[in-house]
Amino acid sequence: MNEVKVDVSGTVVSDPVLRETRAGDPFVSFRIAVNPRRWNAEDGSWSDGEAQFFSVTAFRALAGNAYHSLTKGQHVMVTGRLRLTQYEARDGELRTSAQIDAHDIGPSLKFGQSTFTKSVRPVIPSNDRLADDAVTLAMRELEGDLAPDEGDSDARQDAVTEGKEVGAADINGQAGTGDAATEQGERLAS
Helix, strand or coil, X not given: CCCEEEEEEXXXXXXXXXXXXXXXXXXXXXXXEECCEEEECCCCEEEECCCEEXXXXXXXXXXXXXXXXXXXXXXXXXXXXXXXXXXXXXXXXXXXXXXXXXXXXXECCCCCCCCCCCCCCCCCCCCXXXXXXXXXHHHHHHCCCCCCCCCCXXXXXXXXXXXXXXXXXXXXXXXXXXXXXXXXXHHHHC
């Protein structure tokens, strides 16, 4: 396929938010900042380049694991498919958004230590996940062009089911507690 694959190392700048697509599949979204460092040979020092921001979306098992593992300020590495989209912002300006459909996310051990806990994960087919209306709304919220309480609330409720958190065990296909968790686990296991 003719897709742009990227490996990005940066800092999480927004806490991950867990939601569901219209089909009921969990996804997580957050933003990362990438600050390139440049060596200045004249004065023998490092300086920060201009920050680049990416909206990251992960689905299903990766969504649950990212949601329960990542917090704002952590250094992470993200591998995935890059998509550049144009949209009209609230101020009427045409803007470009850099989005990554994450295939893998991990902590950067350059800046700290991590403990790994393995989880069981079902095999789930991939599709054009970034085209889902709920994902599009989440990306616009992350980029600050749509306030969480703005817009047609009925349309937002149809596109995004908020307030229904799904635990990592549920997302990984294991039985959870409560009807919603059980349904989520059954949906992922099938």
